[in-house]
Amino acid sequence: MSTTQSERLRGLLEPLVAARDLDLEEIEVTPAGKRRVLRIVVDSDDGVQLDECAELSREISQALDDADAMGEVAYTLEVTSPGADRPLTEPRHYRRATGRLIKVQLTDEAGAGELVARIIAVDDEGLDLEVPGVKGRKPTARRVAFSEIAKARVEIEFNRKTAPGAAKGAAPAEDDTNDESQEEA
Numbered sequence: 001m002s003t004t005q006s007e008r009l010r011g012l013l014e015p016l017v018a019a020r021d022l023d024l025e026e027i028e029v030t031p032a033g034k035r036r037v038l039r040i041v042v043d044s045d046d047g048v049q050l051d052e053c054a055e056l057s058r059e060i061s062q063a064l065d066d067a068d069a070m071g072e073v074a075y076t077l078e079v080t081s082p083g084a085d086r087p088l089t090e091p092r093h094y095r096r097a098t099g100r101l102i103k104v105q106l107t108d109e110a111g112a113g114e115l116v117a118r119i120i121a122v123d124d125e126g127l128d129l130e131v132p133g134v135k136g137r138k139p140t141a142r143r144v145a146f147s148e149i150a151k152a153r154v155e156i157e158f159n160r161k162t163a164p165g166a167a168k169g170a171a172p173a174e175d176d177t178n179d180e181s182q183e184e185a
Contacts, residue, residue, distance in 0.1 A: 005029070005069075009038075012069055016059050017042050020052060023092065025082055029075075036075040038064075041082050045096055048081035088152040094122045101155040102129075110148030116155060117142060 009027050017024040017040075026041035040060060042048055057079040064070055064077070088094055088102065097119055104115045117129035126145035133139045 008069055012063055012067055013040060013060060016063060017056065020056060022048065022052070022056070032076065034074065036070070036073060037078060038070065038075050039078045039080065041080055043082050043096070045092070053079045053081065084156055085153060088154065091122060091124065091146065094119060094127055094152075097154050098122060101157055102152050103155050104144065104149055105151040106144070107148050107150045110144070115142075115144070 006027060009029075010024065013027065014024050020042075022042040022044045024040070025043050026039070028037075028039045028041075030037050030039070040056075042053070042056065057077060060079060061077055086093075088097060094102075098121065099119065101116065101118050104117070106113050106115060115129070115131065117131040119127055120130050120141070121128040126143060126148070129142045129144060130139045131142050
């Protein structure tokens, strides 16, 4: 997408997205046969619901038609939220991932290498991380400045362990279905 088209689209769409208290994360136009696909990625601190995407899609479609921003070539509009594997590039992305496990590629200035850790806190300069202990060792705290991060992504956790009593709908500590005292009543 040309810079001019990108700037025009951002100028047209950003007010619509901001009016819904969402962030305009990405605008991407890609060819798809005789058509083009215009993908708009939006996000917020509270996430984005499917209904919000649908309503915003209708508003964006109308605005694009009114402004003739996409020209005469047919296009398909997609309004979506970022996927779980999206790169973390802005401080707000890290804030939204607080409590999650991330994989960080460090810059050469930071000693290069890769780090997998949980985000504990985020401020304007960087991240406070908890690096899991290896082979029974305790986790360690680590501070990483944004300038030391080359790339970062959230790591998907399928079997994340939660603190005792924190899991919703957890099974009771003992099974009362065969308790003899209940049968005597």
